[in-house]
Amino acid sequence: MADLLNLKEWVAVLGQLLMFALAAPMLVAWVKRVKCVLQNRKGPSLLQPYRDLSKLLKKEVRVAHTASPLFRATPYLVFSAVLVAASTVPLLQVHLPTTALADVIVLVGFLALARFFLALAGMDVGTAFGGMGASREMLISALAEPAMLMAIFTLTMSAHSTNLSSVIQHVLDTGLLLRPSLLFALLALLLVAIAETGRIPVDNPATHLELTMVHEAMILEYSGRHLALMEWAAQIKLLLYGVLISNVFFPWGIAETATAPALAIGALAILAKLVTLGMVLAVSETLVAKMRLFRVPAFLNLAFLLGLLGMLSYVILETSL
Amino acid sequence: MNLAQLGLVEQSIFVFAALALLLSFLLLFQGRLTAMVHVFAWQGFLLALLTATVASVEHSHHLFLSAALTLMLKGLMIPWMLHRLIRKLHLERHQERLQHQALVMMAGAGLVIFSYWVVLPIARLELANTRNIVALSLAIVQLGMLLMVARRQVVAQVIGFMSMENGLFLAAVAATYGMPLVVELGIAFDVLVAAILFGVFFFHIRDSIESLDVDQLTQLSEEER
Amino acid sequence: MRVVVIPLMAISAVFAVVAGFAALQQELSLTATLPLGLPWLPWQIRLDSTSGFFLMLIGLVTLLITFYAPAYVREFESGQDSLPALGGFTGIFLAGMQMVVLADGAFAFMVSWEVMSLSSYFLVTFQHEKPENRRAGFIYLLMAHVGGLSILLGFGVMAAFGHGFAFDAMRAATLPTTWASIAFALALFGFGMKAGLLPIHAWLPEAHPVAPSHISALMSGVMLKVAVYGLLRFTWDLLGNPLWQWGVVLLLVGAASALAGVLFAMMQQDIKRLLAYSSVENIGIIFMALGLSALFSGTGHPVLATIGFVAALYHALNHAMFKSLMFLGAGAVLHASHERNLDQMGGLLRRMPWTGLFVLLGCISISALPPFNGFVSEWLTFQTALQAWTMDSGILRILLPVTAAVLALTGAIAAATFVKLYGIAFLGRARSRHARRAREVPFGMRFSLGSFSLMCLLLGIFPTQVISLLGGITNQLMGQRLAQATAHGWLWLTPVSAETASYSAPLVFAGALGIWWIAQGLLRRGRVRKIRRGDPWDCGFGMPDARMQYTAVAFAQPMRRVFSTLFDVKESIEQDKAEIPRYTLTIHDPLWYRFYLPIGRLVDASARRIVRLQSGNVRIYLGWSLATLVILLWLIS
Incomplete structure (x- = not known):
C-alpha cells in the first residue's frame, strides 16, 4: 500500500497502459496474417489495423436520430472500462501497484461493465440487429462468467490470493509443476477467452452475415471515432486475455525487478508468448467452423466442466488428505 | 503428500489420470458414435501411458507388460472392432443429442465428489504415492455407469461398459501398482470376449426390434399397454 | 393524507x-x-x-x-x-x-x-x-x-x-x-x-x-x-x-433462490414482477453470505465468519437502496406511461432523461458492476468463498467454489436481465402510444430517485467507512471487529489481508474517470467534433419501424431455450380469421404445480374429512370443547 506514493511505479503503470493500447491492434493483425497464410491467401500488412483506426478517427461521426445520449457516451465508457481492466494485468513485470487497486474479480467486473454498456448501446437505436446482438452477447457472457470464475478460483485456491501479482509470483516460486488443476484451468480459460472475445467458433469477427454476428451486430450503428474506440477496445480485450493466460500459466521470463535488462527480457518473453498464442488461435480458427448459437452453451458447459475438474483435481490430487 | 515433493515423471502420472477422467466426461457428452470410439481409444492410450510411467518409476517389469497389453487391446484392438461394428451396422452418421446435458454434467461432478468422499478412508492408508488416483478411478467407473444410464444407443452403452473396465484397471495400477499378471490377462481377455459377444448381440437385437435404441426394448414387455 | x-x-x-x-x-x-x-x-x-x-x-x-x-x-x-x-x-x-x-x-x-x-x-x-x-x-x-x-x-x-x-x-x-x-x-x-x-x-x-x-x-x-x-x-x-451444518443449508437454499430468482426475473415482461423476482435473487445472495459465515464460524474460523457476515449486512443495505430505486423508477414509468408491460414501452430515456439516468445507475448497481455498491458486497462474498482452502473437509473445499460459481452465474444473468429491462423500456423507440406520450415526472420524484442513486454510488465508492461502521454489529454478535479490512486507511478494502486481496474503489473510480476524460479530450477536438444525424443504417435495410425492434420476449428467448428444463414454457402460434398469426407465450413457475398445488390438495382433502365434525349441533361442539379441556388439564397435571 506504500507503493501509492512511489512515482516510478505509476510511470510503470502508465507505460503499461500505453503498451496495451498501442500493441493491441498488432495482435489482431498477427492472428489475421497467420490465418491468411494457413488459408493460402496473401494477408494484409501488420500495420493495417492502425491504418483503419486512424482513418476512422479522422472521419465524421454519423449518429442515428433515434439514438439517445447513452449511445454517444458508450464508446468512451467501454474504452475506459477495458483499459482499467488492462491496467491490472501484469505485462512486463510482476509487481504493479494497480493489482492491489483491483484484483482479478474487479477485472472481471470491469469487463462485465463494458459488456453491459455495449449491449445497451446495441439496443439504443431501435433496430432488430442491435437487439439480437445484445441478447446473444448477454447469453454467452452469462454462461462464460461462471466458467471463468471457476478457472480463476482454481488458480487462487493454491495461490491463496486474488491479486494477480501474487498469483504470478506464486506460480514463479513453485517452479515448474505438472499440475492437472492448472492444466484444466488453462483449457477452461482458453475456451472462455474465445467466447468472450468473440472469436470462431463462438462468433466470427470478420462476418457481416446478419444472422451469425454477435459483436458486430451491436456496433453496427457506430461510425467514425465511436467505431474506432469500440474496435480498439475489442482489440485491447483480446490482448488482455492473451496476456492474462500467458503470464499466469507461463510466467517465465517476466521481470521480477524493475531494472532495464529484466524489463527487456520480460518484453521479449511476452512477445514470444503472444506470437505463439496468436498462432494457436489462428490454427484453431482455421480448423474449426463457426457454431450455431445454440451449440454455444455446450461449448461453455465444457469450459465450466474443465474449470470444475480443475477444482476437483486440485482437491483430490494435489492436497494432502 | 505434496505434489511439489514428487519428480516431474511422478507428477505426470497425476496429469494422465486427470486427463483420463476428463475423457470419461467427454465420452458422456460425445454425440457421434465414431467420435466416441476415438475418445475411448484415447482413454486406453492414456492408461497405457500411465501404466508405463508407473512401471518406469517403480521399475516393475510386469507393469510394462500390462501397459503393452492395454495399448494393444484398449487402445487399438477394441476400438478397431467397434469401428468395424459401427460400419457394419451403418451407424457411422448416427448422432444422439444428450437430454439435459447440464444436469448430467452436474450428476457426473457429484459422482466424482462422492467417490472422493468414499475413498477418503482408503487413501489414508499409506499404500502408494498414487493412492489419490483411486478416487478418480472410482469416478471413472461410475461415470461409465452413468453413461449407460443416460444413453439410449446400445453401442454407446457398450463403450460405457468398456470405460468402466478402464476405471477398474486404473484403480489397480494406482493403488497397488497393478494386479498379478495372470489376473490382468484374464480380465483383458474377458473384455475382448465381451466385445465380440456384444457385436453378435447387436445383430440379434436389431433383428428382433429393428432398432438399437434401448428404449425400444419396452416392446418386449408382455404387459398390455 | x-x-x-x-x-x-x-x-x-x-x-x-x-x-x-x-x-x-x-x-x-x-x-x-x-x-x-x-x-x-x-x-x-x-x-x-x-x-x-x-x-x-x-x-x-x-x-x-x-x-x-x-x-x-x-x-x-x-x-x-x-x-x-x-x-x-x-x-x-x-x-x-x-x-x-x-x-x-x-x-x-x-x-x-x-x-x-x-x-x-x-x-x-x-x-x-x-x-x-x-x-x-x-x-x-x-x-x-x-x-x-x-x-x-x-x-x-x-x-x-x-x-x-x-x-x-x-x-x-x-x-x-x-x-x-x-x-x-x-x-x-x-x-x-x-x-x-x-x-x-x-x-x-x-x-x-x-x-x-x-x-x-x-x-x-x-x-x-x-x-x-x-x-x-x-x-x-x-x-x-451457529453450526456448520446450518451454514450448508443456508448456503444451498440461498444459491437455489438466487439462481431461480434471477432466471424467473429474466423471463418476466411486467417490470414490477421482474423486480420482485430479482428480490428473491438478492435475498438468496444475502443468505449465501450468511451461510458462508455460519460455515466458517462452525468450523472455527471466526475472522472469515465475520467477513461473510459483513458481506450479508452490506448486501442487505445495498439491496435496500437499489431495489427501492428500481421500484420507484418503475413507479415513475408507470406514472408517466400507465404501462407495466415492458413490450409497450421504449425510448423513455429521451422523454424522461432524469428518470432514465437514475434508473440506469440502479441497473448498474443491481447487476453488481463496479464501481457501484452491488459489486462491493458480491466481491466480499466471493472473497469469503475463496477462503475455502482453510477448510479441513475436502467436500466443503469443493462446495464453496461451486456455490461461488453459481453466484457468478447469477450475477451474469442479472446483468442480462437488467440490460433487457433498460434496453427495452428506456432505449430504442416507443412501442406504444402511451410510451410516446410519456413526460418527465415531477421534481419530488426525481429528487428521491436521484438521492437513492447517489447512495448507491457512495456505498460503492466508500466501502471502508461502511464496514468500519458495521464493526459494532459484528462485535456484538461475534466478538470480531474486522479491523484488518480497513487497516490500510480509507482507500483500501482488504477483507482478509493486503496480500490476499485488496480493492480500492475510490482510486479505481478515479482512474476510470481519468481515462474517460483523456479519451474524450483527445478525440473530440477540431474538425471531427461535428456529428451528423441521420437514419439508422441497419445493414442497409432501410428505415425500420418500432415494431421491428427486439421485444422483451424475444430478448429472453435464448436464455429461455438454454434453461428450458427449469421452466414450464407454453408457446403457441395461432392464426385468427384474417390469417394474422398471434404468438402467445406463458411461463409458469414449475414449483407452483409441483409443490404448492399438491399441498393445497392435501389441505383440501383433510379439510373434507374434518368437516364431518361440523354437524350443526351445538351440544356436540360443546362436547368437543369439554374433551379438549379435560385432556389439556390432564396434560398439565
Whole structure:
C-alpha cells in the first residue's frame, strides 16, 4: 500500500497502459496474417489495423436520430472500462501497484461493465440487429462468467490470493509443476477467452452475415471515432486475455525487478508468448467452423466442466488428505 | 503428500489420470458414435501411458507388460472392432443429442465428489504415492455407469461398459501398482470376449426390434399397454 | 393524507435514522419497558447496534420515499380507492417494522411482526377492485400466517429452555444440539417465508408488484430486510454459535433462490414482477453470505465468519437502496406511461432523461458492476468463498467454489436481465402510444430517485467507512471487529489481508474517470467534433419501424431455450380469421404445480374429512370443547 506514493511505479503503470493500447491492434493483425497464410491467401500488412483506426478517427461521426445520449457516451465508457481492466494485468513485470487497486474479480467486473454498456448501446437505436446482438452477447457472457470464475478460483485456491501479482509470483516460486488443476484451468480459460472475445467458433469477427454476428451486430450503428474506440477496445480485450493466460500459466521470463535488462527480457518473453498464442488461435480458427448459437452453451458447459475438474483435481490430487 | 515433493515423471502420472477422467466426461457428452470410439481409444492410450510411467518409476517389469497389453487391446484392438461394428451396422452418421446435458454434467461432478468422499478412508492408508488416483478411478467407473444410464444407443452403452473396465484397471495400477499378471490377462481377455459377444448381440437385437435404441426394448414387455 | 401522513412519516424516519446511526456508531445498548404488555409479559424494547443498523435502514429508505410519495399518490386522488386507508396503513406498516427491530422479547416481537404483516396485507390489496390483487393478497396473508406460526414455534422452543419470553432469558439458555437445530429450522422456515426464499417465495412475486410503487419499494427494500434481521437476531444472537451444518443449508437454499430468482426475473415482461423476482435473487445472495459465515464460524474460523457476515449486512443495505430505486423508477414509468408491460414501452430515456439516468445507475448497481455498491458486497462474498482452502473437509473445499460459481452465474444473468429491462423500456423507440406520450415526472420524484442513486454510488465508492461502521454489529454478535479490512486507511478494502486481496474503489473510480476524460479530450477536438444525424443504417435495410425492434420476449428467448428444463414454457402460434398469426407465450413457475398445488390438495382433502365434525349441533361442539379441556388439564397435571 506504500507503493501509492512511489512515482516510478505509476510511470510503470502508465507505460503499461500505453503498451496495451498501442500493441493491441498488432495482435489482431498477427492472428489475421497467420490465418491468411494457413488459408493460402496473401494477408494484409501488420500495420493495417492502425491504418483503419486512424482513418476512422479522422472521419465524421454519423449518429442515428433515434439514438439517445447513452449511445454517444458508450464508446468512451467501454474504452475506459477495458483499459482499467488492462491496467491490472501484469505485462512486463510482476509487481504493479494497480493489482492491489483491483484484483482479478474487479477485472472481471470491469469487463462485465463494458459488456453491459455495449449491449445497451446495441439496443439504443431501435433496430432488430442491435437487439439480437445484445441478447446473444448477454447469453454467452452469462454462461462464460461462471466458467471463468471457476478457472480463476482454481488458480487462487493454491495461490491463496486474488491479486494477480501474487498469483504470478506464486506460480514463479513453485517452479515448474505438472499440475492437472492448472492444466484444466488453462483449457477452461482458453475456451472462455474465445467466447468472450468473440472469436470462431463462438462468433466470427470478420462476418457481416446478419444472422451469425454477435459483436458486430451491436456496433453496427457506430461510425467514425465511436467505431474506432469500440474496435480498439475489442482489440485491447483480446490482448488482455492473451496476456492474462500467458503470464499466469507461463510466467517465465517476466521481470521480477524493475531494472532495464529484466524489463527487456520480460518484453521479449511476452512477445514470444503472444506470437505463439496468436498462432494457436489462428490454427484453431482455421480448423474449426463457426457454431450455431445454440451449440454455444455446450461449448461453455465444457469450459465450466474443465474449470470444475480443475477444482476437483486440485482437491483430490494435489492436497494432502 | 505434496505434489511439489514428487519428480516431474511422478507428477505426470497425476496429469494422465486427470486427463483420463476428463475423457470419461467427454465420452458422456460425445454425440457421434465414431467420435466416441476415438475418445475411448484415447482413454486406453492414456492408461497405457500411465501404466508405463508407473512401471518406469517403480521399475516393475510386469507393469510394462500390462501397459503393452492395454495399448494393444484398449487402445487399438477394441476400438478397431467397434469401428468395424459401427460400419457394419451403418451407424457411422448416427448422432444422439444428450437430454439435459447440464444436469448430467452436474450428476457426473457429484459422482466424482462422492467417490472422493468414499475413498477418503482408503487413501489414508499409506499404500502408494498414487493412492489419490483411486478416487478418480472410482469416478471413472461410475461415470461409465452413468453413461449407460443416460444413453439410449446400445453401442454407446457398450463403450460405457468398456470405460468402466478402464476405471477398474486404473484403480489397480494406482493403488497397488497393478494386479498379478495372470489376473490382468484374464480380465483383458474377458473384455475382448465381451466385445465380440456384444457385436453378435447387436445383430440379434436389431433383428428382433429393428432398432438399437434401448428404449425400444419396452416392446418386449408382455404387459398390455 | 399528503398533509398529515407524509410529514409524520418523514419525522419518524428522521428519528429512526438518527437513533439507529447513534446506536450503531456508539454501540449503545438501551433498554426500556413500554406500558403495553400483559402483567407477566412485559413489552420490552432494546436499541443495540444490530437493531440500530436495521432501524437506520428502515428510516433511510422511508425518508427518501417521503419525497416521492406526494406526487405519486396524487394519481390516486381521483380514483375510487381510499387515500386515508393508504396513508393509515402505511403508517402502521412502518411502525410495525420499527417495532420488530426494537423488540427485546418474543411477545413484543411477535405482536409487531403480525402488525407488520397485516398492515402490509391491506397495502397489497389497496386497489382491491382488481381480482388479481385480491388473489395476491390472499396468498400473501396465508403464507404470512404460516410463516408467523413457524416463528412462534421457534420462539416456543427457545422459551422452553430459557424459561421466559424475554430475549435475555433466551440468550442465556443453552440448548442441546438437536433442539437448537429444530429451533433454527423453524426460524429459517418462518423468516425465509417472509424473505422470499425458494421454495416458499410464491407470495412475493404476486404481492410486491400489485401494491402502489412506493409501497413495493418499502416491501422489497425494507420488509425483506426485517425478515433477515429476524433470522440474524434469532440465530446469531439468541441461539448463538451457529453450526456448520446450518451454514450448508443456508448456503444451498440461498444459491437455489438466487439462481431461480434471477432466471424467473429474466423471463418476466411486467417490470414490477421482474423486480420482485430479482428480490428473491438478492435475498438468496444475502443468505449465501450468511451461510458462508455460519460455515466458517462452525468450523472455527471466526475472522472469515465475520467477513461473510459483513458481506450479508452490506448486501442487505445495498439491496435496500437499489431495489427501492428500481421500484420507484418503475413507479415513475408507470406514472408517466400507465404501462407495466415492458413490450409497450421504449425510448423513455429521451422523454424522461432524469428518470432514465437514475434508473440506469440502479441497473448498474443491481447487476453488481463496479464501481457501484452491488459489486462491493458480491466481491466480499466471493472473497469469503475463496477462503475455502482453510477448510479441513475436502467436500466443503469443493462446495464453496461451486456455490461461488453459481453466484457468478447469477450475477451474469442479472446483468442480462437488467440490460433487457433498460434496453427495452428506456432505449430504442416507443412501442406504444402511451410510451410516446410519456413526460418527465415531477421534481419530488426525481429528487428521491436521484438521492437513492447517489447512495448507491457512495456505498460503492466508500466501502471502508461502511464496514468500519458495521464493526459494532459484528462485535456484538461475534466478538470480531474486522479491523484488518480497513487497516490500510480509507482507500483500501482488504477483507482478509493486503496480500490476499485488496480493492480500492475510490482510486479505481478515479482512474476510470481519468481515462474517460483523456479519451474524450483527445478525440473530440477540431474538425471531427461535428456529428451528423441521420437514419439508422441497419445493414442497409432501410428505415425500420418500432415494431421491428427486439421485444422483451424475444430478448429472453435464448436464455429461455438454454434453461428450458427449469421452466414450464407454453408457446403457441395461432392464426385468427384474417390469417394474422398471434404468438402467445406463458411461463409458469414449475414449483407452483409441483409443490404448492399438491399441498393445497392435501389441505383440501383433510379439510373434507374434518368437516364431518361440523354437524350443526351445538351440544356436540360443546362436547368437543369439554374433551379438549379435560385432556389439556390432564396434560398439565
